[in-house]
Amino acid sequence: MKLTTKNISLEHPARREFLQATAVLTGAFVIGAFVPFAKRVYAASAGGPAAGIRDPNVFLKIGADNTVTLLSKHFEMGQGISTGMATAVAEELDADWSKMRCEFAPNNPALYQNLAFAPYMVTGGSTSMMESFTQMREVGAAARAMLVGAAAAKWNVPAAQISVHKGVVRHKASGRSAMFGELAPDAMRLPVPEKVELKDAKQWQLIGKRAPRLDSVEKTTGKAGFALDIRRPGMLTAMVSRPPQFGGTAVSFDAAAAKKIDGVVEVVQIPQGIAVLAKDTWSAIRGREVLKVIWDMSKAESRSTDAIVAEYRQMSGSKGLPALRRGDAAAGFAKAAKTIDAEFVFPHLAHAPMEPLNCVLELRADGAELWSGSQLQSIDTYVLSKVLGFKPEQIRINTLLGGGSFGRRGNPVGDWVAEVAMIAKAINGRAPVHLVWTREDDIKGGFYRPMALHRVKAGVDSAGRITGWQHQVVTKSIFTGTPFEGGAVKEGVDHSSVEGVVDTPYAISDMAVDLHNAKSPVPVLWWRSVGHSHTAHVMETVMDDLARTAGKDPMAFRLGLLEGKPRDIAVLKLAAQKSGWDRPLRKGRGRGIAYHFSFGTRVAMVAEVTVKDAAYKVERIVAVVDCGVAVNPDVVKAQIEGSIGFALSSVLRNQITLNKGVVEQNNYNDYEPTRIREMPKVEVHIIKSAEAPSGIGEPGVPPLAPAISNALFAATGKRVRALPLTLV
């Protein structure tokens, strides 16, 4: 299948070839102060999938200074997963939290695959804690057992008499004790226990408590290492001039003026556009500014946003693919006492992480080394090996902290990694290349949350029960044409296009959902919470409209549709209680509820808004979350607060629009993220739970917009259905 994006055409491999290309071991690598137990590492992973590898030698380095460093298979983009995984390890290891450290694991999917996306090395889908919680605890428990074993042998006492507490291994009867660092070399020579016993939740010392983030110090002193901070000897900075419309290509270019700029070294053509290489960033920026390029736009997107919406609207009236058929939606709708018929339009959205995309690539005769903040090391390995003609095991990836991502740093076609590879190839690897995108490149660069149009017809009977629900979704598929297609797309229905609708927790017995796959050269991508970023808004505002149509309180109406779902009910009820749902509000204020289930996690939000003429302000958000065991409650809280701050700007104003195919937005002036003055007061309540941990990076996004929309309706009696929400 050929996947064409604005910047690159990549032949996507058959799934099997992709697996072979990515699941190989990338050669021996030495693990720090630990004995390089390469043999055991291979033995543990050779015979098939590495599911649940718990060999401490793969994941931990215990230093002579007693530090315990986790080699994190997950990328840290702010979500706090390094702290989370380290907590799980430290809990079972009975480690001293102040001695825990974190580094990123090398790109070796055989060892560091995401067990939820096996065999890929992937951070995404809010799966990290869910998939690694047991594994990381087992790693900790295995390491503990091995340290105890080493102490027992050394002291010649039974292992059962040895205790471990905060990084100290002790034999009470003989009064002997040792720190981890001293025992580690012996411990790591012991066999990894076949079976380990994990603590009962009641014994947890760290899980469920506040553990300070492992990255706070480096990130408050300017020392944190992002890809943009990488400096290699002789490195050149590259900026790419890309076609002004998606799908365009460069015909020719004139580099004379660019080459006159001090610091500009070279100008080369690559499939994605024209690259200017310079000795520093500023020279690269100026060189690109004066570069002249002739573009061929014959195959490019040339429509404007209005025309695309009109086309989507037309599609919504035709027959789509059956994404869900339950009961008889049409008959149910026909027998309703009262009905609503609503259309929703959602714009393209850019992720706009604070650190623009960038990475450094160094070519050598026998391979290539990449420095990048990336969610998909497996993809990057594959893309680099294809473009450069190396075997996957010749590609070394140094994962660095990401200055935000929200999905953008996880691209199944590896757009920016492909660019840097093409540039390095074009200059024959003469110098390390630092590809840097400016903010303008980022805003205009595509891979947006896809536009979507929904049309819902739903009705209630005289008792206030939903009798029928007919739902049309028009959007462009994210997963089609990617290596993840097999798991996500069934008979043309990309689950991510309809998630949050087809799997709604509400009891709707007669429901039909149709999907219409839109086509466009505008490349799209998962954007924090993916399909839920639009479906939750539709479901939860329609829910409110139906409640009012039926003359019911929106909270009571929802509770009535969740019978037999105690976890969902508990979340809503706590939200009602904490928000003072029944307390009246001053005039000009409105309160709205929204509830959504995504990534295994349940989140309810109650928004309070004030309205003055056409302006509104979100004053307060009360959020209740059930994400199973909250490994680090403070990180969970931070993710909900952050999701609100992140998503609020797309409620207030953000949208990417096209004018004859050209993106109209440029930078933070016309694609402005939330500012501090706009940030509401936020209260987060976490349901205490013994269930397995579920996602937390994304589930805070979906309920925000509908909670605000419902609050605006409560305040004004006006229903705004299109996002961003503007009262006019």
Added chain:
Amino acid sequence: MVTLNVNGKNEEMDVSPEMPLLWALRDRLNLTGTKYGCGRAMCGACTVHVDGEAIRSCSIMVGTVAGGKKKITTIEGASGKVAAAVINAWQKLDVVQCGYCQSGQIMSAITLLSKNSKPTDTDIDLGMEGNICRCGTYVRIRQAIHQAAKSLA
């Protein structure tokens, strides 16, 4: 040759006086704690101090601050009571998420607290207006500034 006084040291470099200070700091002095976010004075990721005043280094030319008289301070050189209180509060409350905007946030917060030792929420909103955090850490930024103010009182 241009002389810049950065973090208490005079640094000589061969750059055009028109180069934005941000790139001189990052690409010439390797002071990478100061970040690029927009290049157009809209996000504050590049905030440094010039004689104690928070400025956007992406939008000021090297020539404007050259000569060694103007004292430039970056996150790497942030020191003193106020800076320590701010950084400490930031760590205590785990304000950071991705961390990319935080050098700039901290530099702006230091200036704010140096001028106003007891800022209200509104003062904070005004003083921090120019610093975007895409991760949305604003709730904790407010809390941390209050906490730093308290610890300085």
